[in-house]
Amino acid sequence: MWVSNWVEGGIRSFIGSATGGGGGWIWSSVDGKAGWWHEGLVIYGVTAMAGLALAATLVISTRRGSLRSPWSRRIGKHPLTRHQWNNFFTFDGKLRDGGIKFLKKVRTAGVEPSIRPEVWPFLLGVYDLRSSRAERNVIQAQKRKIYEKLRRRCWQLVNHGDENSNGQESPFSGTLDHIAPKESSTPDHVIVEDDENSIADDTESSFSESSIDEEPDSIRISSASTRLGEVDPELTKIASSTGEIPKPPQRDENFTTWQRIMRLDAIRANDEWRNYNPSQAEVSRDNAVKFATCVGLKDYEHLEPCRIYHAARLVAILEAYALHDPEIGYCQGMSDLLSPILAVIEDDHEAFWCFVGFMQKARHNFRLDEVGIRRQLSIVSKIIKSKDSDLYRHLEKLQAEDCFFVYRMVVVVFRRELTFEQTLCLWEVMWADQSAIRARIGKSVWGRIRLRAPPTDDLLLYAIAAAVLQRRKMIIEKYSSMEDILRECNSMAGQLDIWKLLDDAHYLVVNLHDKIE
Template sequence: MYTELLFCKSKVFVHCSSKSEDNIPGFLLITRDTQQANLDATLTWIPEKELDRAQYDELMRADLQGVGAQRKIRVKKDVVVQALYAAWAFTVKVSSIYSIQFRPPSPSGWWFGSVAIHCNNPSELDSIPVLFFHDNICPSTREKQKNLSKSFDPFSGNDIYWGANDVRDALLEVADLKQTFVDPSVWLVNATLDDLRNFSADSLKRKSQDARKESSAASTGSTKFWDVLDQAKWNLMAKFADLTTKSTNKMTDMFNQHPIVKFVDKHNSNPYVKQILTNPKVQEIQDDFDSAKIYLAKWALGVKEQAERYQTANGLDDSYRRLLFHELGSDGEDVQLTDEELNIALQRSHPLSVNKWKTFFDSEGRLVLTVQEVKDYIFHGGIGDPSLRKEVWLFLLDVYPWDSSAEDRKVLEKTLRDGYRANYKSRWEYREAHLDEDEEAYWLDQVLRIEKDVKRNDRDLPLYKHNTENGQPPSIPVGEDQANEDVENDVWTVKNPHLQKLRSILLSYNIYNNDLGYVQGMCDLLSPIYYILEDEELSFWAFVSFMNRMERNFLRDQSGIRDQMLTLTDLCHLMLPKMSDHLAKCDSSNLFFCFRMLIVWFKREFEFNDVCSIWEVFLTDFYSSQFQLFFMLAVLQKNSGPVMNNLDQFDQVLKFFNELRGTMDWNDLMIRSELLFVKFKKIMDILERKEELNEYTLLTADGNVITETSAMAVDNSLQAQPSLVTANLKQLLSKKIVVKREPPREKNSIR
């Protein structure tokens, strides 16, 4: 039997003792059986002495010539099986690895680079030795170092290449690796979202603050510090995080006194100083003089700089945190936001990557996580790689069932493509004029409405910009003003292939849902879906699913959007009572100015890429299927101060919110939306408990004897005290999509 060899590195040693003659050379391999998922790939180390000559030569060739995506090699499986029985050898599934620490070698050769592997199961820890990379005798590493030296850039600031870099790159092909904030040498393998949160800058800061309260837990002496640091780095990662962070402040104080650090602090704004200090040759010179102290001094400085960058990028600085807590979390003991709730909302720095997405599925393409866990990633981090959206959105929009296998999805996709062409597109492509003149007039009016909106659709995007047959700029440029005038006057037909597909999808949906017909704004909803998928058939079915929840926004009697406006009014009254009262004084209590934002999910208020990020959060239904109302509430909350302090007329309020377009930070609003929901749920729980208690008190007021008269009195008493817990607000706690359909269309109902 054979297995696929994905990676091979020779001259990887196990150091059995302090004597060099006891060192055991071996090969580090990554293998995977045919048809297996990346999760099932295995990492194996096997001593050279356990291989026969043919096996040894084969692996040496694989190391020197390179393997991977461009060049795959099959080896006999018994080579890997041998690792189960040989002394010091091991084989472990990549999915069982929790973290890997890459300790780079000394630039001057004082120590070898090494790798420490930590498993999810602590019992496996003892079976995996630390691996040392003897790069000076590894042919593939020496060859690569030789090639790299020819293109050496003294001001690049890149780390010195060593053998384990190849291991890390190979693992990135089969797993999701995330570099930890606590120590950049440590990488988490297929980390959960909780792991990523625990190793964030904010987690580090909180643990450091906790450590300061434990004055007796850590010694100020350097010996104690080194013991703790060594244990932290080479023990299980669960212990690593706690012990390292407890020493962070002491370490910073200790090494900030070093002359090199003082020099860097003094000139840290000078780009040349930074380039020099990151230069590998400078590192080598430093190592010759004072290696340990300078390395740790720079390590301490690096932690500080990383913390500042992380906090700036993710809004984790204290001032922003205090602002959010002041505005949203301190209304009283009963509804006060906790540190954990603030941290979860603030930590939105782990976007879903392609590698991470792949780890969610087994060899058959079935999800191995819960749907809620996957949605947690999307809700709190979004989708980092735009190319990944095409697959993820098909799940979010219910085109692909979450419990399907890869084969199921393949079969389903063919069925959906055939069904679209046969049942919907062909019915208007080969349509004959209707004998009923009114019905024919209705259809032609629908086509005209669709074409009019398609022509105007997102023309600033490259995909839709040029109305040419190939979608590319015309050979003879047409002025933008002239093009816009042509659109307004309907003097040109749709030629752009992507605009044509939007037209086809909307016409097909008109056949699919003839009762609703086309309403202005539906093209706004379709555009991002097609932009991401660039597939007519799948975009149609994704749009069908999306309209399942959005149809209520376009009903003829406007009852669906009216329900949402009433719910938003109740929500604003409950969560922002002062703002609600002020809007009432401005004749704006109906929140009419929110109508445009809600009807197309803020499509016209934000940049296109931001809209995609906002929508994928909404589509998770992570907290509520109507989370868009909390996002709208966040807009109101964020702007409540300026509105209450400066505006007192309906026209002023309407103009103010209409002019917010292009000025809002969606990420800040999403953080506020989450905190508002958390606070809302707490308030609802309290109000419902109070109402239950009041009802119970009234029912037992006559000594537990409920007469007809007393029952009527109770009912009248409850009605006299209108409840803040309305049916609309209760529905906000549900993740079930709210569906409301257009009733059957009557003849001649042209809109």
């Protein structure tokens, strides 16, 4: 604080000498800190010297917080580009400096849409930040095989108990030969172990740091090779026992229930993604119907081909995830989280593992006991209480201090309140924070200085609190019930400035994270 007082004193002296001692002093404040300011700062501010502007900036920056938000100067900055992305890698395909500069860039400005399919697997822990190109090739092949086995298991469960299906081919198997590539996309030198133990370990612990790698400038594998179970030409040759995918009690009954819900959700999914990835909207009706048939999708005749296709992809990956994480299975809202990933990543096995990475944290939103949701609502409440006691007292009067009115924002990670592109921006910045924490980046003094603020696992919650705080005046003066606040939160859709929201959220992180986390 003595630094800011010293700078303010210098400004007063400077203005006094520059204006010949004329003019008066006015009482004002910056961020709630009162003090005397010379009226010349206002009258002659336009013609003031650059040094004065810099000094004033230092005062305001110091007053706002000791660490600046990486988003406070977002205007004029550009997202991570293809050229920058390629330059982050060494000759053997490793990220330089363990990915620190890469994560800093993403936290600051996001990612250019054209390279998101390559960048997101790193952010979501599919590929380790320290991995080489060769290591990622091996991991990619292993994860592809695990996904294929999950899809075969899904097919087995779909047809379980159907006496007419035993020994018959998949309704889609006859079309595989001319769609699937003739040669394996796995490099010749890659050897993939296929023992049951390794499959079980990878399926249950797919997010371990030892198994997270990716190819920086990899050529996309043909989407036809992994789409909706097409990868396996022998889809009908399902073993009677699949030891690599453990089957807990009542799995079949649960799976049937999950299937029914996810198929309804998939049919009802909107098509916001179409403008983001028009190429996915060009699928023919024949192919879309084939994909839908493969996953047993029904009642889709009223949909356009691209929406049928998207719905079928949703079902295929959500079914696989339900087997991968049977404790969570499927709950409404999960399709909202998967849909943007499908729009960005066209290969189903890669999209699946990115979704697994996303759900590593988001899965707690879907626990039946709601422990994860209650914890997050409690954090939002603490942030508001610490930042704005007047607003918090008003919420207490309305018996809304539990912040239940932001329940939807927490569950579907702001998906309903943001536009499609805004959602992608928020998520990848949020993932960059989480990736930095996984890699233990940002906890040292160097990290705090260079990244300008400590990364947090709960950036989403600070963003939600910031969105509420932006509306504090309206909430205090006009709303007299939690239902009023809930309607206000639901009306935020399309009204938020994502980078301003992130700036405010990070300001809260800087000032409150030691108290909250």
